[in-house]
Amino acid sequence: MQNNTMTDVMAAAVKAQESADYAQFMINNLWILVAAALVFIMHLGFATLEAGFVQKKNVVNILFKNSMIIAIGLMTYCLSGFNLMYPGFAEGSSGYFAFAGFGLTPPEGGMTAEYADYTYWSDFIFQAMFAATCATIVSGAVAERIKLIPFLIFATLFVAISYPITGAWKWGGGWLDAMGFYDFAGSTIVHSVGGWAALAGIILVGPRAGKYTKRGIRPIQGHSMPLAAIGVFLLFFGWFGFNGGSVLSADPELVSLVFVTTAMAAAAGAIGAFFTSFIMFRTYDLSMVLNGILGGLVGITAGADIMSVTDSIIIGLIAGIIIPISVTMFDKLKLDDPVGATSVHLACGIWGTLAVAIFGDCDDCGTYGAQITGIIAIGVFTFLFAFILFFILKVTLGIRVHEDEEETGLDIGEHEMAAYA
Protein backbone atom coordinates (compact mmCIF):
# COMPACT_ATOMS: atom_id res chain seq x y z
CA MET A 1 0.00 0.00 0.00
CA GLN A 2 2.79 2.39 0.96
CA ASN A 3 4.53 1.94 -2.41
CA ASN A 4 1.34 2.73 -4.32
CA THR A 5 0.81 5.92 -2.32
CA MET A 6 4.38 7.08 -3.02
CA THR A 7 3.93 6.48 -6.76
CA ASP A 8 0.58 8.26 -6.67
CA VAL A 9 2.07 11.22 -4.87
CA MET A 10 4.98 11.43 -7.28
CA ALA A 11 2.68 11.10 -10.29
CA ALA A 12 0.46 13.83 -8.89
CA ALA A 13 3.49 16.05 -8.32
CA VAL A 14 4.70 15.59 -11.87
CA LYS A 15 1.23 16.38 -13.18
CA ALA A 16 1.00 19.47 -11.02
CA GLN A 17 4.37 20.66 -12.33
CA GLU A 18 3.31 20.04 -15.92
CA SER A 19 0.10 21.99 -15.30
CA ALA A 20 2.05 24.85 -13.77
CA ASP A 21 4.52 24.86 -16.66
CA TYR A 22 1.71 24.87 -19.17
CA ALA A 23 -0.09 27.68 -17.37
CA GLN A 24 3.13 29.68 -17.54
CA PHE A 25 3.43 28.92 -21.25
CA MET A 26 -0.15 30.05 -21.76
CA ILE A 27 0.45 33.35 -19.96
CA ASN A 28 3.69 34.05 -21.82
CA ASN A 29 2.03 33.22 -25.13
CA LEU A 30 -0.99 35.35 -24.35
CA TRP A 31 1.16 38.36 -23.57
CA ILE A 32 2.95 38.02 -26.91
CA LEU A 33 -0.40 37.97 -28.70
CA VAL A 34 -1.66 41.00 -26.79
CA ALA A 35 1.61 42.75 -27.61
CA ALA A 36 1.14 41.89 -31.30
CA ALA A 37 -2.27 43.55 -31.21
CA LEU A 38 -0.75 46.62 -29.53
CA VAL A 39 1.96 46.87 -32.19
CA PHE A 40 -0.80 46.56 -34.79
CA ILE A 41 -2.52 49.64 -33.38
CA MET A 42 0.68 51.57 -34.11
CA HIS A 43 -0.23 51.34 -37.76
CA LEU A 44 -3.38 53.29 -36.98
CA GLY A 45 -1.16 55.70 -35.10
CA PHE A 46 1.10 56.19 -38.11
CA ALA A 47 -1.86 56.61 -40.43
CA THR A 48 -3.49 59.34 -38.34
CA LEU A 49 -0.19 61.05 -37.54
CA GLU A 50 0.79 61.27 -41.19
CA ALA A 51 -2.74 62.29 -42.23
CA GLY A 52 -2.63 65.14 -39.72
CA PHE A 53 0.73 66.46 -40.90
CA VAL A 54 -0.12 66.62 -44.61
CA GLN A 55 -2.38 69.00 -46.48
CA LYS A 56 -6.07 68.19 -46.91
CA LYS A 57 -5.58 67.44 -50.60
CA ASN A 58 -3.22 64.53 -49.93
CA VAL A 59 -5.00 62.71 -47.12
CA VAL A 60 -6.55 59.91 -49.20
CA ASN A 61 -3.13 59.16 -50.64
CA ILE A 62 -1.53 58.88 -47.19
CA LEU A 63 -4.32 56.64 -45.91
CA PHE A 64 -4.11 54.50 -49.03
CA LYS A 65 -0.38 54.02 -48.62
CA ASN A 66 -0.75 53.16 -44.94
CA SER A 67 -3.55 50.67 -45.66
CA MET A 68 -1.53 48.96 -48.36
CA ILE A 69 1.62 48.89 -46.24
CA ILE A 70 0.06 46.79 -43.50
CA ALA A 71 -1.12 44.38 -46.19
CA ILE A 72 2.23 44.32 -47.95
CA GLY A 73 4.11 43.91 -44.68
CA LEU A 74 2.08 40.95 -43.48
CA MET A 75 2.08 39.26 -46.89
CA THR A 76 5.79 39.55 -47.61
CA TYR A 77 6.69 38.55 -44.06
CA CYS A 78 4.50 35.48 -44.45
CA LEU A 79 5.94 34.62 -47.86
CA SER A 80 9.62 35.15 -47.19
CA GLY A 81 10.43 37.83 -44.63
CA PHE A 82 10.05 35.72 -41.49
CA ASN A 83 12.32 33.02 -42.85
CA LEU A 84 14.90 35.56 -44.01
CA MET A 85 14.94 37.23 -40.62
CA TYR A 86 15.04 34.04 -38.56
CA PRO A 87 16.64 31.52 -40.90
CA GLY A 88 18.45 29.60 -38.20
CA PHE A 89 22.05 30.28 -39.15
CA ALA A 90 24.05 27.09 -39.32
CA GLU A 91 26.64 26.55 -36.62
CA GLY A 92 29.84 28.26 -37.71
CA SER A 93 28.34 30.09 -40.68
CA SER A 94 29.27 33.69 -41.34
CA GLY A 95 25.90 34.92 -40.12
CA TYR A 96 25.42 37.34 -43.02
CA PHE A 97 22.64 35.68 -45.01
CA ALA A 98 20.47 32.60 -44.86
CA PHE A 99 16.96 31.71 -45.92
CA ALA A 100 14.70 29.08 -44.43
CA GLY A 101 12.36 28.75 -47.38
CA PHE A 102 9.15 30.33 -48.57
CA GLY A 103 5.93 30.28 -46.58
CA LEU A 104 5.34 29.39 -42.96
CA THR A 105 6.10 25.89 -41.69
CA PRO A 106 5.73 25.29 -37.98
CA PRO A 107 8.54 23.04 -36.79
CA GLU A 108 8.21 19.96 -34.60
CA GLY A 109 7.05 21.18 -31.17
CA GLY A 110 6.28 24.61 -32.56
CA MET A 111 3.17 24.91 -30.40
CA THR A 112 4.90 24.00 -27.15
CA ALA A 113 7.46 25.40 -24.74
CA GLU A 114 10.01 23.39 -26.71
CA TYR A 115 9.89 26.12 -29.35
CA ALA A 116 9.90 29.17 -27.05
CA ASP A 117 7.76 30.78 -24.35
CA TYR A 118 5.16 31.20 -27.10
CA THR A 119 4.02 29.28 -30.17
CA TYR A 120 5.44 29.53 -33.68
CA TRP A 121 2.31 31.38 -34.79
CA SER A 122 2.64 33.95 -31.99
CA ASP A 123 6.28 34.41 -32.97
CA PHE A 124 5.31 35.05 -36.56
CA ILE A 125 2.44 37.44 -35.94
CA PHE A 126 4.32 39.49 -33.34
CA GLN A 127 7.34 39.92 -35.62
CA ALA A 128 5.17 40.48 -38.69
CA MET A 129 3.57 43.53 -37.06
CA PHE A 130 7.03 45.08 -36.68
CA ALA A 131 8.00 44.54 -40.31
CA ALA A 132 5.57 46.94 -41.89
CA THR A 133 6.43 49.79 -39.48
CA CYS A 134 9.73 50.45 -41.25
CA ALA A 135 7.94 51.01 -44.58
CA THR A 136 5.38 53.28 -43.01
CA ILE A 137 8.18 55.48 -41.70
CA VAL A 138 9.19 56.07 -45.32
CA SER A 139 5.65 56.90 -46.45
CA GLY A 140 5.46 59.96 -44.20
CA ALA A 141 8.81 61.31 -45.29
CA VAL A 142 8.07 61.24 -49.02
CA ALA A 143 4.44 62.31 -48.65
CA GLU A 144 2.70 64.84 -50.88
CA ARG A 145 4.93 64.29 -53.91
CA ILE A 146 5.70 60.57 -54.33
CA LYS A 147 4.02 58.54 -57.06
CA LEU A 148 1.83 55.78 -55.68
CA ILE A 149 2.81 52.69 -57.65
CA PRO A 150 6.58 53.17 -57.50
CA PHE A 151 6.24 53.73 -53.77
CA LEU A 152 4.31 50.50 -53.33
CA ILE A 153 6.93 48.64 -55.34
CA PHE A 154 9.64 50.17 -53.16
CA ALA A 155 7.79 49.25 -49.96
CA THR A 156 7.28 45.65 -51.09
CA LEU A 157 10.90 45.01 -52.02
CA PHE A 158 12.26 46.91 -49.03
CA VAL A 159 10.16 45.05 -46.44
CA ALA A 160 10.62 41.72 -48.21
CA ILE A 161 14.38 41.87 -48.60
CA SER A 162 16.30 44.65 -46.87
CA TYR A 163 14.55 44.78 -43.51
CA PRO A 164 14.77 41.03 -42.80
CA ILE A 165 18.37 40.68 -43.94
CA THR A 166 19.65 43.40 -41.61
CA GLY A 167 17.29 42.19 -38.89
CA ALA A 168 18.71 38.70 -39.11
CA TRP A 169 22.19 40.04 -38.36
CA LYS A 170 21.07 40.63 -34.78
CA TRP A 171 17.65 39.15 -33.96
CA GLY A 172 18.11 36.17 -36.25
CA GLY A 173 21.33 35.28 -34.48
CA GLY A 174 23.67 36.56 -37.17
CA TRP A 175 27.10 38.17 -37.05
CA LEU A 176 26.07 41.32 -35.15
CA ASP A 177 24.51 39.21 -32.45
CA ALA A 178 27.73 37.23 -32.22
CA MET A 179 29.78 40.36 -31.63
CA GLY A 180 27.52 41.61 -28.85
CA PHE A 181 25.45 44.26 -30.65
CA TYR A 182 22.32 44.95 -28.56
CA ASP A 183 19.02 46.25 -29.89
CA PHE A 184 16.22 45.22 -27.56
CA ALA A 185 13.17 46.21 -29.58
CA GLY A 186 14.61 47.79 -32.69
CA SER A 187 15.95 51.37 -32.37
CA THR A 188 18.30 50.41 -35.18
CA ILE A 189 16.67 47.36 -36.74
CA VAL A 190 13.24 48.93 -37.18
CA HIS A 191 13.45 52.67 -36.62
CA SER A 192 16.75 53.76 -38.10
CA VAL A 193 16.24 51.26 -40.94
CA GLY A 194 13.03 53.09 -41.78
CA GLY A 195 14.85 56.38 -41.24
CA TRP A 196 17.70 55.58 -43.66
CA ALA A 197 15.22 54.54 -46.34
CA ALA A 198 13.23 57.71 -45.68
CA LEU A 199 16.40 59.77 -46.12
CA ALA A 200 17.20 58.04 -49.42
CA GLY A 201 13.65 58.71 -50.58
CA ILE A 202 13.71 62.37 -49.56
CA ILE A 203 17.01 62.94 -51.36
CA LEU A 204 15.82 61.36 -54.59
CA VAL A 205 12.24 62.60 -54.73
CA GLY A 206 13.19 66.17 -53.85
CA PRO A 207 11.43 68.74 -51.68
CA ARG A 208 7.81 69.72 -52.11
CA ALA A 209 7.23 72.58 -54.55
CA GLY A 210 7.38 75.96 -52.87
CA LYS A 211 8.92 74.76 -49.59
CA TYR A 212 12.40 76.15 -50.14
CA THR A 213 12.16 79.49 -51.92
CA LYS A 214 14.69 82.24 -52.51
CA ARG A 215 13.01 84.14 -49.70
CA GLY A 216 13.64 81.31 -47.27
CA ILE A 217 11.80 78.28 -45.97
CA ARG A 218 8.04 78.40 -46.43
CA PRO A 219 6.37 75.95 -44.05
CA ILE A 220 3.62 73.82 -45.51
CA GLN A 221 1.14 73.39 -42.68
CA GLY A 222 -0.41 70.08 -41.79
CA HIS A 223 -4.17 70.20 -42.04
CA SER A 224 -5.14 68.58 -38.76
CA MET A 225 -3.30 68.84 -35.47
CA PRO A 226 -6.01 66.76 -33.73
CA LEU A 227 -5.30 63.82 -36.05
CA ALA A 228 -1.58 64.20 -35.48
CA ALA A 229 -2.04 64.21 -31.70
CA ILE A 230 -4.34 61.18 -31.86
CA GLY A 231 -1.68 59.43 -33.92
CA VAL A 232 1.07 60.11 -31.41
CA PHE A 233 -1.02 58.91 -28.48
CA LEU A 234 -1.92 55.73 -30.36
CA LEU A 235 1.76 55.15 -31.07
CA PHE A 236 2.60 55.71 -27.39
CA PHE A 237 -0.14 53.19 -26.50
CA GLY A 238 1.14 50.64 -29.00
CA TRP A 239 4.72 51.08 -27.79
CA PHE A 240 3.81 49.26 -24.57
CA GLY A 241 3.41 46.22 -26.78
CA PHE A 242 6.35 47.07 -29.03
CA ASN A 243 8.75 47.18 -26.09
CA GLY A 244 6.78 45.09 -23.63
CA GLY A 245 6.38 42.23 -26.08
CA SER A 246 10.05 42.32 -27.02
CA VAL A 247 10.83 40.78 -23.64
CA LEU A 248 9.51 37.68 -25.45
CA SER A 249 7.83 36.41 -22.32
CA ALA A 250 5.51 37.65 -19.59
CA ASP A 251 8.36 37.83 -17.08
CA PRO A 252 6.86 40.09 -14.42
CA GLU A 253 10.02 41.95 -13.50
CA LEU A 254 11.26 42.60 -17.03
CA VAL A 255 7.92 43.47 -18.61
CA SER A 256 6.96 45.80 -15.80
CA LEU A 257 10.39 47.48 -15.91
CA VAL A 258 10.07 47.92 -19.67
CA PHE A 259 6.63 49.53 -19.24
CA VAL A 260 8.17 52.03 -16.83
CA THR A 261 11.32 52.84 -18.84
CA THR A 262 9.24 53.22 -21.99
CA ALA A 263 6.74 55.58 -20.39
CA MET A 264 9.40 57.66 -18.62
CA ALA A 265 11.43 58.06 -21.80
CA ALA A 266 8.33 59.28 -23.63
CA ALA A 267 7.57 61.76 -20.88
CA ALA A 268 11.15 63.02 -20.82
CA GLY A 269 11.10 63.31 -24.60
CA ALA A 270 8.11 65.62 -24.45
CA ILE A 271 9.80 67.80 -21.83
CA GLY A 272 13.11 67.91 -23.69
CA ALA A 273 11.38 68.97 -26.89
CA PHE A 274 9.20 71.50 -25.05
CA PHE A 275 12.16 73.38 -23.57
CA THR A 276 14.41 73.08 -26.61
CA SER A 277 11.80 74.28 -29.08
CA PHE A 278 10.97 77.21 -26.78
CA ILE A 279 14.63 78.17 -26.56
CA MET A 280 15.05 77.83 -30.32
CA PHE A 281 11.78 79.25 -31.62
CA ARG A 282 10.25 81.20 -28.71
CA THR A 283 7.00 79.27 -29.21
CA TYR A 284 5.26 76.34 -27.54
CA ASP A 285 5.27 74.13 -30.61
CA LEU A 286 2.81 71.24 -30.54
CA SER A 287 4.39 69.40 -33.44
CA MET A 288 7.77 69.44 -31.68
CA VAL A 289 6.34 68.13 -28.43
CA LEU A 290 4.47 65.38 -30.27
CA ASN A 291 7.62 64.41 -32.13
CA GLY A 292 9.57 64.68 -28.87
CA ILE A 293 7.35 62.01 -27.32
CA LEU A 294 8.06 59.74 -30.27
CA GLY A 295 11.77 60.55 -30.16
CA GLY A 296 11.92 59.53 -26.51
CA LEU A 297 10.14 56.29 -27.31
CA VAL A 298 12.50 55.50 -30.18
CA GLY A 299 15.45 56.38 -27.98
CA ILE A 300 14.57 53.90 -25.21
CA THR A 301 13.66 51.13 -27.65
CA ALA A 302 17.22 49.80 -27.99
CA GLY A 303 17.63 49.11 -24.29
CA ALA A 304 14.33 49.41 -22.41
CA ASP A 305 15.03 46.21 -20.51
CA ILE A 306 18.57 47.06 -19.39
CA MET A 307 18.16 50.63 -18.29
CA SER A 308 17.38 52.10 -14.91
CA VAL A 309 14.52 54.56 -14.59
CA THR A 310 17.01 57.43 -14.30
CA ASP A 311 18.79 56.25 -17.44
CA SER A 312 15.51 56.15 -19.35
CA ILE A 313 14.66 59.70 -18.31
CA ILE A 314 18.04 61.00 -19.43
CA ILE A 315 17.80 59.12 -22.74
CA GLY A 316 14.30 60.48 -23.38
CA LEU A 317 15.33 64.01 -22.43
CA ILE A 318 18.25 63.99 -24.87
CA ALA A 319 16.06 62.51 -27.61
CA GLY A 320 13.56 65.32 -27.02
CA ILE A 321 16.37 67.87 -27.28
CA ILE A 322 17.59 66.25 -30.52
CA ILE A 323 14.18 66.58 -32.19
CA PRO A 324 13.89 70.35 -32.80
CA ILE A 325 17.60 70.59 -33.62
CA SER A 326 17.38 67.74 -36.11
CA VAL A 327 14.21 69.01 -37.78
CA THR A 328 15.81 72.43 -38.25
CA MET A 329 19.01 70.88 -39.56
CA PHE A 330 17.23 68.78 -42.18
CA ASP A 331 15.31 71.85 -43.35
CA LYS A 332 18.54 73.85 -43.60
CA LEU A 333 19.95 71.05 -45.78
CA LYS A 334 16.81 71.35 -47.95
CA LEU A 335 15.76 67.78 -47.11
CA ASP A 336 12.00 68.14 -46.94
CA ASP A 337 10.36 65.82 -44.39
CA PRO A 338 6.67 66.65 -43.83
CA VAL A 339 6.33 64.55 -40.67
CA GLY A 340 9.81 64.63 -39.14
CA ALA A 341 10.38 60.92 -39.72
CA THR A 342 14.11 61.34 -40.25
CA SER A 343 14.47 63.21 -36.96
CA VAL A 344 12.32 60.84 -34.91
CA HIS A 345 13.40 57.51 -36.37
CA LEU A 346 16.85 58.02 -37.84
CA ALA A 347 18.42 60.55 -35.49
CA CYS A 348 16.82 59.19 -32.31
CA GLY A 349 17.24 55.60 -33.51
CA ILE A 350 20.99 56.13 -33.71
CA TRP A 351 20.95 57.91 -30.33
CA GLY A 352 18.98 55.08 -28.71
CA THR A 353 21.45 52.49 -29.97
CA LEU A 354 24.44 54.47 -28.71
CA ALA A 355 22.67 55.01 -25.39
CA VAL A 356 22.92 51.26 -24.79
CA ALA A 357 26.69 51.57 -24.75
CA ILE A 358 26.57 54.63 -22.49
CA PHE A 359 23.93 53.54 -19.97
CA GLY A 360 23.02 49.92 -20.59
CA ASP A 361 23.68 47.24 -18.02
CA CYS A 362 24.44 44.27 -20.22
CA ASP A 363 26.76 41.29 -19.71
CA ASP A 364 29.20 40.92 -22.60
CA CYS A 365 27.12 43.04 -24.92
CA GLY A 366 26.34 46.60 -25.85
CA THR A 367 29.92 47.76 -25.99
CA TYR A 368 30.72 50.96 -27.85
CA GLY A 369 32.46 48.93 -30.55
CA ALA A 370 29.53 46.60 -31.05
CA GLN A 371 26.92 49.35 -31.06
CA ILE A 372 28.83 51.56 -33.49
CA THR A 373 29.55 48.61 -35.78
CA GLY A 374 25.87 47.73 -35.83
CA ILE A 375 24.77 51.29 -36.52
CA ILE A 376 27.23 51.70 -39.38
CA ALA A 377 26.78 48.26 -40.94
CA ILE A 378 22.99 48.38 -40.92
CA GLY A 379 23.03 52.04 -41.92
CA VAL A 380 25.27 51.53 -44.92
CA PHE A 381 23.43 48.44 -46.17
CA THR A 382 19.98 49.95 -45.72
CA PHE A 383 20.82 53.34 -47.19
CA LEU A 384 22.51 51.81 -50.22
CA PHE A 385 19.67 49.34 -50.79
CA ALA A 386 17.00 52.03 -50.50
CA PHE A 387 18.94 54.58 -52.55
CA ILE A 388 19.63 52.15 -55.40
CA LEU A 389 16.05 50.89 -55.41
CA PHE A 390 14.56 54.40 -55.39
CA PHE A 391 17.07 55.42 -58.06
CA ILE A 392 16.09 52.55 -60.35
CA LEU A 393 12.43 53.42 -59.85
CA LYS A 394 13.22 57.09 -60.48
CA VAL A 395 14.87 56.49 -63.84
CA THR A 396 12.36 53.89 -65.03
CA LEU A 397 8.87 54.73 -63.75
CA GLY A 398 9.65 58.08 -62.18
CA ILE A 399 8.96 58.61 -58.49
CA ARG A 400 7.67 62.15 -58.38
CA VAL A 401 4.23 63.31 -59.50
CA HIS A 402 3.87 66.00 -62.12
CA GLU A 403 3.90 69.56 -60.72
CA ASP A 404 0.27 70.13 -61.76
CA GLU A 405 -0.75 67.05 -59.82
CA GLU A 406 1.27 68.18 -56.82
CA GLU A 407 -0.70 71.44 -57.02
CA THR A 408 -4.22 69.96 -57.22
CA GLY A 409 -3.31 67.21 -54.78
CA LEU A 410 -2.50 63.52 -54.94
CA ASP A 411 -5.99 62.59 -53.81
CA ILE A 412 -7.39 63.79 -57.13
CA GLY A 413 -4.27 62.92 -59.09
CA GLU A 414 -3.62 59.37 -57.91
CA HIS A 415 -7.01 58.35 -56.59
CA GLU A 416 -9.65 60.64 -58.16
CA MET A 417 -11.12 60.89 -54.69
CA ALA A 418 -11.45 63.61 -52.12
CA ALA A 419 -10.82 62.98 -48.44
CA TYR A 420 -13.35 65.53 -47.24
CA ALA A 421 -16.59 66.05 -49.15
Add this chain to the structure above:
Amino acid sequence: MKKIEAIIRTSKIEDVTEGLELIGVKFFTFLEVKGHGHEKPQEITYRGIPYDSGYIPRTKIELVVEDNKLSDAIKAISDNARTNKIGDGKIIVTNVEGFYRVRTGEEGQDAL
Protein backbone atom coordinates in the same frame (compact mmCIF):
# COMPACT_ATOMS: atom_id res chain seq x y z
CA MET B 1 -10.48 105.51 -58.06
CA LYS B 2 -11.10 102.11 -59.54
CA LYS B 3 -11.96 98.72 -58.05
CA ILE B 4 -10.30 95.65 -59.54
CA GLU B 5 -11.80 92.18 -59.06
CA ALA B 6 -9.54 89.43 -60.34
CA ILE B 7 -10.37 85.74 -60.41
CA ILE B 8 -7.08 83.83 -60.52
CA ARG B 9 -5.65 80.38 -59.87
CA THR B 10 -5.17 79.69 -56.16
CA SER B 11 -1.60 78.61 -56.83
CA LYS B 12 -0.77 82.09 -58.12
CA ILE B 13 -1.91 84.16 -55.16
CA GLU B 14 1.62 84.55 -53.80
CA ASP B 15 3.17 85.60 -57.08
CA VAL B 16 0.38 88.12 -57.58
CA THR B 17 0.86 89.46 -54.05
CA GLU B 18 4.55 89.96 -54.74
CA GLY B 19 3.86 91.63 -58.07
CA LEU B 20 1.39 94.06 -56.51
CA GLU B 21 3.76 94.85 -53.67
CA LEU B 22 6.42 95.80 -56.24
CA ILE B 23 4.18 98.53 -57.62
CA GLY B 24 3.23 99.75 -54.15
CA VAL B 25 -0.14 98.07 -53.75
CA LYS B 26 -0.28 96.42 -50.35
CA PHE B 27 -3.97 96.29 -49.44
CA PHE B 28 -6.44 93.89 -50.88
CA THR B 29 -8.99 91.27 -49.90
CA PHE B 30 -9.04 87.75 -51.19
CA LEU B 31 -11.49 84.90 -50.91
CA GLU B 32 -11.89 81.32 -52.12
CA VAL B 33 -14.53 81.02 -54.80
CA LYS B 34 -16.09 78.31 -56.96
CA GLY B 35 -17.15 78.78 -60.50
CA HIS B 36 -17.87 77.55 -63.98
CA GLY B 37 -15.81 78.31 -67.02
CA HIS B 38 -14.10 76.85 -70.04
CA GLU B 39 -12.04 74.45 -67.96
CA LYS B 40 -13.54 71.06 -67.18
CA PRO B 41 -14.62 70.57 -63.57
CA GLN B 42 -12.51 68.15 -61.51
CA GLU B 43 -13.56 64.56 -61.93
CA ILE B 44 -13.87 62.55 -58.77
CA THR B 45 -14.81 58.94 -58.14
CA TYR B 46 -16.56 57.66 -55.07
CA ARG B 47 -16.83 53.94 -54.42
CA GLY B 48 -16.17 53.25 -58.07
CA ILE B 49 -18.57 55.76 -59.61
CA PRO B 50 -17.17 58.83 -61.34
CA TYR B 51 -18.88 62.18 -61.04
CA ASP B 52 -17.72 65.70 -61.46
CA SER B 53 -17.39 68.01 -58.52
CA GLY B 54 -19.48 70.58 -60.41
CA TYR B 55 -17.14 73.49 -60.00
CA ILE B 56 -13.65 74.81 -60.48
CA PRO B 57 -11.97 76.21 -57.37
CA ARG B 58 -10.34 79.62 -57.68
CA THR B 59 -9.24 82.62 -55.62
CA LYS B 60 -10.73 86.08 -56.10
CA ILE B 61 -8.87 89.21 -55.08
CA GLU B 62 -10.45 92.63 -54.71
CA LEU B 63 -8.47 95.85 -54.50
CA VAL B 64 -8.91 99.59 -54.93
CA VAL B 65 -6.30 101.70 -56.75
CA GLU B 66 -5.85 105.28 -57.88
CA ASP B 67 -6.73 105.89 -61.53
CA ASN B 68 -3.09 106.42 -62.51
CA LYS B 69 -2.06 103.05 -61.09
CA LEU B 70 -4.80 101.09 -62.83
CA SER B 71 -2.91 99.77 -65.85
CA ASP B 72 0.17 98.92 -63.74
CA ALA B 73 -2.00 96.92 -61.36
CA ILE B 74 -3.73 95.04 -64.17
CA LYS B 75 -0.36 94.23 -65.70
CA ALA B 76 1.07 93.07 -62.34
CA ILE B 77 -1.89 90.75 -61.74
CA SER B 78 -1.99 89.37 -65.29
CA ASP B 79 1.73 88.77 -65.63
CA ASN B 80 1.95 86.94 -62.32
CA ALA B 81 -1.25 84.92 -62.67
CA ARG B 82 -0.71 83.79 -66.24
CA THR B 83 0.17 80.16 -67.00
CA ASN B 84 -0.93 80.22 -70.64
CA LYS B 85 -3.35 77.38 -70.04
CA ILE B 86 -7.13 77.63 -70.22
CA GLY B 87 -8.48 78.76 -66.87
CA ASP B 88 -6.03 81.53 -65.96
CA GLY B 89 -8.87 83.81 -64.94
CA LYS B 90 -10.59 87.16 -65.54
CA ILE B 91 -10.11 90.77 -64.38
CA ILE B 92 -13.04 93.17 -63.94
CA VAL B 93 -12.70 96.92 -63.38
CA THR B 94 -15.41 99.14 -61.96
CA ASN B 95 -15.65 102.74 -60.81
CA VAL B 96 -15.50 103.50 -57.11
CA GLU B 97 -18.12 105.97 -55.68
CA GLY B 98 -16.49 106.41 -52.28
CA PHE B 99 -13.53 104.97 -50.34
CA TYR B 100 -12.95 105.51 -46.59
CA ARG B 101 -10.63 104.49 -43.74
CA VAL B 102 -12.70 103.23 -40.84
CA ARG B 103 -10.30 104.30 -38.07
CA THR B 104 -9.94 107.96 -39.08
CA GLY B 105 -12.66 108.72 -41.56
CA GLU B 106 -10.16 109.81 -44.26
CA GLU B 107 -11.52 109.45 -47.75
CA GLY B 108 -10.34 108.90 -51.27
CA GLN B 109 -6.63 108.58 -51.90
CA ASP B 110 -5.83 109.40 -48.25
CA ALA B 111 -7.59 106.23 -47.24
CA LEU B 112 -5.19 103.99 -49.17
